Amino acid sequence: MSLDDNWITEICADGGSAFSLQRRAKLFEQRSPFQKVEVFDTETYGKLMLIDGCTMVSTRENFLYHEMMSHPVLYSHPAPRRVAIIGGGDCGTLREVLRHPEVERVTQIDIDATVTRAAELHFPELCESNDDARAELLFIDGIQWMKDAEPGSLDVIIVDSTDPIGPGEVLFTPEFYGACQRALGDDGLVVQQSESPLIHMPVLERMYRSLKAAGFADARTLFFPQPIYPTGWWSATIGAKRGRLGAFRRDDVDARGFDTAYYNAAIHAAAFAEPEFFRRARERWWSSA
Amino acid sequence: MSLDDNWITEICADGGSAFSLQRRAKLFEQRSPFQKVEVFDTETYGKLMLIDGCTMVSTRENFLYHEMMSHPVLYSHPAPRRVAIIGGGDCGTLREVLRHPEVERVTQIDIDATVTRAAELHFPELCESNDDARAELLFIDGIQWMKDAEPGSLDVIIVDSTDPIGPGEVLFTPEFYGACQRALGDDGLVVQQSESPLIHMPVLERMYRSLKAAGFADARTLFFPQPIYPTGWWSATIGAKRGRLGAFRRDDVDARGFDTAYYNAAIHAAAFAEPEFFRRARERWWSSA
Structure with missing residues (x-):
């Protein structure tokens, strides 16, 4: 089964695995001097913060x-x-x-x-x-x-x-x-x-x-x-x-x-x-x- | 980031999440009277058995x-x-x-x-x-x-x-x-x-x-x-x-x-x-x- 654009995917290269969450709107994006910070609304995990594309924290877990x-x-x-x-x-x-x-x-x-x-x-x-x-x-x-x-x-x-x-x-x-x-x-x-x-x-x-x-x-x-x-x-x-x-x-x-x-x-x-x-x-x- | 055909993805509908493993060759496929059984070789988890598209067991874990x-x-x-x-x-x-x-x-x-x-x-x-x-x-x-x-x-x-x-x-x-x-x-x-x-x-x-x-x-x-x-x-x-x-x-x-x-x-x-x-x-x- 494949995932369309409604999914946020983080690939764990050393693990050869990937984890995806079904997204809604992007709520925040800012590139600081140190990193890119984004927040998305998701279907089931509440809000999700990414730093440089890596999942950091969600409302649910x-x-x-x-x-x-x-x-x-x-x-x-x-x-x-x-x-x-x-x-x-x-x-x-x-x-x-x-x-x-x-x-x-x-x-x-x-x-x-x-x-x-x-x-x-x-x-x-x-x-x-x-x-x-x-x-x-x-x-x-x-x-x-x-x-x-x-x-x-x-x-x-x-x-x-x-x-x-x-x-x-x-x-x-x-x-x-x-x-x-x-x-x-x-x-x-x-x-x-x-x-x-x-x-x-x-x-x-x-x-x-x-x-x-x-x-x-x-x-x-x-x-x-x-x-x-x-x-x-x-x-x-x-x-x-x-x-x-x-x-x-x-x-x-x-x-x-x-x-x-x-x-x-x-x-x-x-x-x-x-x-x-x-x-x-x-x-x-x-x-x- | 998106995943190409080299990934096996299982969507967990009730969780709004998906898990993917990087695949190599398909080693086995048989449709029994009860279900479809497949085995793939993967990049990092060894072999992986799927039943009706759901991950069941891998060598590694x-x-x-x-x-x-x-x-x-x-x-x-x-x-x-x-x-x-x-x-x-x-x-x-x-x-x-x-x-x-x-x-x-x-x-x-x-x-x-x-x-x-x-x-x-x-x-x-x-x-x-x-x-x-x-x-x-x-x-x-x-x-x-x-x-x-x-x-x-x-x-x-x-x-x-x-x-x-x-x-x-x-x-x-x-x-x-x-x-x-x-x-x-x-x-x-x-x-x-x-x-x-x-x-x-x-x-x-x-x-x-x-x-x-x-x-x-x-x-x-x-x-x-x-x-x-x-x-x-x-x-x-x-x-x-x-x-x-x-x-x-x-x-x-x-x-x-x-x-x-x-x-x-x-x-x-x-x-x-x-x-x-x-x-x-x-x-x-x-x-x-």
Whole structure:
């Protein structure tokens, strides 16, 4: 069966696969100094944002990604007060972070204000906390910001970035993780989206080796569904400045004063379960790094 | 971006989405009395079997589905000796079931021998246990077979069927589950693939209500990635003739004498973790059924 012009298609070249959504009108298009940002209305996924032709976020499924990029890492930290988000321009992760009453300050650093402008117009629900007094939105280079951050000044760093190709690539290097390591306090955690375990194991290997090279004491990956990204199965990887990952504030999760659609305590624990092929690879990467 | 004739595309109409794989040669095509069966070579997923144009199984990812349709239910039963597989013509589930030394007899009932013939030719690795003395392959109507089965004669029933539209629809009714219920022994379990929780919640609701109407004492869903099916996130639902689901033979999983690529004890426990939206729905379906 073939698709006519009423479909938006993203080809995943390394996966030899493609994913398509049935489109309605184009609602937004702007070429910034960094990238081309578009928003379409779709038949069944609500609105869809593309950056340089790659699907980024849709109304229907973004809860999966945004909840899993924020709540597991925040509930894995004993007292997350100071948070930085690198990237995250659609502001959905920011909204989830601000649901945590322990959080006193969130600085979001995305180089491209165009993404946030498109989100404010077409994903207003994701931007509903942008005016929270605890939030600061900066549109500058996040890597430089991290290098300049005061040592020990952050509890949690969330790297909500595009893929590790092109401008996003430097976010997967030991140099960047080294800057994160310095900026984090003693119990500090960094989390970063880490692609699909089914087709991007080399990216995950690079992340583990880079985290170890940068001095992180432990690293673990969490897994979750993500229907608009290649293979439909996605991951995020957490690095711990010291100590071992695994424990989390389960009582606080159960007593949380906000609604979630995907995340809960059972999902938190389950997300860290490693498929057999991944467990074998991760043990090799971490022990020999 | 658009796709040329070198792509195989499956449109998921209810999801408003489509999934495509880059194809090479067509290796098999046969129209049986029941359906059209095709096998293609693909660029990155190995071989791919289509039934009536719908993606069924590929070399690269079938381990996810076959391991999760067999090991969780078998390790949830205290002593699975007598197993029936309804459907399952590609024989991948059969192979996994036969890895369990406790299993004494497996009867596989698929109405269409053409599927098994295509698998023997193009997925020989899935058929490597077809000659096992414990296995019996029947090419007859599985629903009638189940109605005729001796009461209490099965420990585990695996319904490895196509989608609940067309010929597969009757497999999701209280009548069929009632036949399973009668055929199962006291600790008996039935497992059935139950589509994507992201777009097929009505199917899952129907299954839960049908299982309850048929007299099953408990039911739980397990979740796993499945990149070639719509949304990339799939499920299977287990019904228990009596007692509560949840416990499993963890020591036996850890001591299993065969390799797995996805399944292990951590994954077993994690697969049953319910996303918040699903937990709320399931509690409603089960309590009010």
